[in-house]
Amino acid sequence: MRGAGGLEPFSDSITALFGRLGLGDPLTAFKISEEWESLAGKPWAGRSRPLYVKGRTLVVEAFSPSAIAFLRYGEAALLEAIGARFGDSTVDAVEVVGPGRG
Numbered sequence: 001m002r003g004a005g006g007l008e009p010f011s012d013s014i015t016a017l018f019g020r021l022g023l024g025d026p027l028t029a030f031k032i033s034e035e036w037e038s039l040a041g042k043p044w045a046g047r048s049r050p051l052y053v054k055g056r057t058l059v060v061e062a063f064s065p066s067a068i069a070f071l072r073y074g075e076a077a078l079l080e081a082i083g084a085r086f087g088d089s090t091v092d093a094v095e096v097v098g099p100g101r102g
Contacts, residue, residue, distance in 0.1 A: 028090055029053045039081055043074050057093040064099065071096045
């Protein structure tokens with residue numbers, strides 16, 4: 001949607017750019033990140049951090065290589081919590097990567 005003078009709002013430009021890069025809505029990723037500790041709960045909080053949403057996949061960085069497999073067991077509960085907070089169509093998968101691989 002173009003505003004006065006034919007300019008496009010910055011938020012629309014950023015959203016379009018993220019879409020072309022295959023990334024999800026940056027606002028959703030930001031909100032997930034801000035609420036991570038309370039949203040994710042155990043075992044995720046303190047062992048990981050959300051990096052970004054690619055398509056409908058949340059990419060999460062584990063703080064240690066040993067935590068990767070452990071965190072994958074909690075994927076269903078995390079998806080349920082994200083769906084309850086942001087809607088079921090926001091994220092439908094979680095990819096856990098090792099430290100520094102995001």
